[in-house]
Amino acid sequence: MKGNRKALETKRKNIRPPYRVWEEDGKVILELEMPGVKKDDLEIRIENNELEIIGKRPVSETKGEYLVKERREGDFYRVFTLDNTIDQEKIEAELANGVLTLQLALKESEKPKLIKVKTA
Amino acid sequence: MDLVRWSRDVIDPFAELDRIQEEINKIFDFPRLSEREGLFDRSFSPAIDIIESSDNYTVICDLPGVDPKDLELSVEGDVLTIKGEKKYEKKEKDAKYFRNELWEGSFQRTLSLPVGVDTEKVDATLKDGVLTIVLPKKEEAKPKQIAIKSN
Numbered sequence: 246m247k248g249n250r251k252a253l254e255t256k257r258k259n260i261r262p263p264y265r266v267w268e269e270d271g272k273v274i275l276e277l278e279m280p281g282v283k284k285d286d287l288e289i290r291i292e293n294n295e296l297e298i299i300g301k302r303p304v305s306e307t308k309g310e311y312l313v314k315e316r317r318e319g320d321f322y323r324v325f326t327l328d329n330t331i332d333q334e335k336i337e338a339e340l341a342n343g344v345l346t347l348q349l350a351l352k353e354s355e356k357p358k359l360i361k362v363k364t365a
Numbered sequence: 366m367d368l369v370r371w372s373r374d375v376i377d378p379f380a381e382l383d384r385i386q387e388e389i390n391k392i393f394d395f396p397r398l399s400e401r402e403g404l405f406d407r408s409f410s411p412a413i414d415i416i417e418s419s420d421n422y423t424v425i426c427d428l429p430g431v432d433p434k435d436l437e438l439s440v441e442g443d444v445l446t447i448k449g450e451k452k453y454e455k456k457e458k459d460a461k462y463f464r465n466e467l468w469e470g471s472f473q474r475t476l477s478l479p480v481g482v483d484t485e486k487v488d489a490t491l492k493d494g495v496l497t498i499v500l501p502k503k504e505e506a507k508p509k510q511i512a513i514k515s516n
Contacts, residue, residue, distance in 0.1 A: 263466035265466060266465075267461055267465075268460065268463070269460045276467065280429040280493065281494065305416075309416040313415040315413055316427055342493070343429035343430065343494015
């Protein structure tokens with residue numbers, strides 16, 4: 246067990262950024278806290294109805310001895326599943342003060358599909 | 366029930382209790398909670414790093430979503446205080462939250478500075494939601510190389 250843990254420590258860990266999500270004016274707004282991430286180090290992908298957010302954090306350049314170390318090291322990573330109500334073509338992203346805001350537009354109300362039940 | 370070979374060492378109820386206590390402690394060993402807690406700390410007070418180099422001390426603090434004007438930094442004697450408020454825009458009343466993992470409100474952290482910090486030359490920058498405070502050491506506190514003379 247201890248041996249395994251050591252092996253993991255050498256790799257760069259993924260941090261799940263905390264987020265909040267709400268609906269407003271026909272949009273779903275997603276806010277994620279990713280301190281230390283620059284615009285160029287951010288990657289947002291949509292594939293197979295999955296929204297993938299990767300925020301690379303630069304390795305600390307400050308040299309010296311750590312007297313206190315509470316901040317976690319690693320890159321931010323979080324995946325969300327998008328359902329059919331979201332228009333994947335209309336997604337806007339903004340990064341400010343270490344907070345990423347995504348605006349996901351809702352599709353014009355999609356009609357639920359009817360499934361006919363056959364009787365024997 | 367399993368069949369276990371009997372051995373004299375197994376029957377030590379106190380050792381077993383110690384083991385259980387250790388297991389339980391492990392469960393609650395939450396890495397985000399620091400052992401050094403200040404009076405004004407909350408469980409979600411911002412995480413900090415303090416790094417010492419030969420010339421200065423660097424304090425790094427994660428403050429996503431904090432506006433520089435809502436941040437107050439002060440040095441009084443040998444106590445450094447990071448005080449501020451994190452407030453997200455007020456949303457419409459009918460806005461429906463699906464999930465909220467973020468906290469908002471005021472926070473404060475106080476750090477006692479080691480001897481030999483030049484409090485006149487403290488430099489602080491807030492960039493991409495990360496606050497970096499550089500506290501230079503006074504000349505007399507810096508390590509010195511002493512030349513050895515030889516005849």
